[in-house]
């Protein structure tokens with residue numbers, strides 16, 4: 140049944156009318172996580188739930204490199220999950236679950252309407268290592284709460300999503316709410332190393348079980364941003380409807396070794412240093428206006444002043460000044476172009492030996508309007524030195540763009556759920572600037588969304604894989620409730636899906 144629901148935006152913004160497709164949604168008012176504590180549509184963050192999250196953060200489930208991870212801790216984190224959510228793992232007849240490859244987890248929650256295509260929620264249980272320990276305001280595996288923030292590796296990447304999905308599902312089952320639409324949950328254990336032992340095996344298992352297609356997929360991704368996009372006030376929920384590609388290059392220079400008292404005019408180190416400097420000084424061109432970021436800026440229009448609207452409505456005219464403006468911050472720069480990061484540089488044997496070899500790793504995140512080949516060709520031209528060998532270590536093309544219109548069910552479920560938690564937010568399609576485990580599932584659905592309900596302010600994007608990773612206590616409550624609303628909102632007949640699985644994959 141089609142119903143019209145009017146959600147209110149704050150500030151100088153026109154009211155937006157959203158088309159929502161069920162009685163379920165239309166019967167409930169938009170809520171924030173501060174709404175009535177007794178409401179069955181709200182999961183309060185009580186001491187028990189907070190402590191569960193803190194304990195989850197205590198497991199040092201670190202992935203360092205492919206095949207190099209704390210498997211004991213990852214396993215123990217899995218055991219903790221199994222012990223902590225009794226309805227999911229023992230009491231509910233609706234759930235089947237299994238360990239995959241010993242460390243990952245796959246769940247199926249049976250809905251009571253088999254005509255509805257299931258969907259898939261994803262997150263990962265591994266975390267990146269900790270650095271700069273002395274600069275953390277609280278120990279990174281303590282889950283300590285300080286000034287209203289929960290500290291720890293994994294608070295935003297990605298134990299918040301793991302625990303949020305579990306809390307929401309457990310609450311639903313313990314409240315005896317039976318979903319209409321079935322859903323799967325996949326928790327991979329090697330996302331941070333892009334391994335093929337975690338989510339990749341979950342995807343294989345699903346295929347073996349005969350699952351060919353899901354309605355939509357939600358995995359970690361872009362976030363709710365506030366004060367991060369210059370000139371845009373209020374929260375902006377950026378939903379990754381595509382994902383940047385990645386290419387890792389190995390640059391190397393080999394020259395004969397010798398005595399440092401009789402050096403050649405140039406060394407391998409000098410030649411390679413010049414090559415990487417050229418890459419840094421010649422960033423890949425702005426792709427503004429060529430892809431999804433145009434849709435993103437157009438969706439931001441309600442949050443903009445008259446002048447900004449004029450600029451955004453004429454990106455073709457203001458492309459250069461706008462690109463310059465967005466290039467100033469790493470977070471917004473990442474959205475408009477292929478970015479270049481020289482992440483490893485190795486050379487030298489002894490202080491008095493001319494180095495026989497210098498090597499550097501260059502990590503590009505490829506804008507969806509470019510191909511890997513274009514990126515490598517550009518680098519070769521910029522370096523312009525045949526002594527520098529350029530090899531592709533691995534690569535992945537950017538992902539296809541998921542539907543993000545009024546008739547795209549998954550996107551509308553996400554949008555509605557975001558607006559129930561952040562009524563003043565504008566939801567915009569965006570490019571996921573990092574990578575996720577979704578590449579393993581691209582042939583299950585074209586409707587793949589990368590979104591984490593993490594509310595970020597200036598300074599927060601740097602906490603991803605960085606120092607003082609943290610989430611406010613209030614935000615963690617929002618995370619749980621976002622997933623709960625999403626699960627309830629997905630219980631709709633919706634429109635007939637307009638997209639089928641991607642034909643090329």
Ligand SMILES: CCCCCCCC/C=C\CCCCCCCC(=O)N[C@@H](CCCCN)C(=O)O
Pocket residue numbers: 296330331332333359360361362364367368377470471474572573574575600603
């Ligand atoms: C105009 C819009 C402004 C956008 C501002 C962006 C703010 C930042 C918000 C979200 C960023 C998410 C990026 C974090 C990626 C998290 C996932 C991750 O760590 N993935 C790894 C996978 C590693 C695989 C092994 N190679 C990664 O991408 O490196």
Ligand SMILES: [Zn+2]
Pocket residue numbers: 263296297330359
């Ligand atoms: Zn992650």
Ligand SMILES: [Zn+2]
Pocket residue numbers: 267296331604
């Ligand atoms: Zn990560």
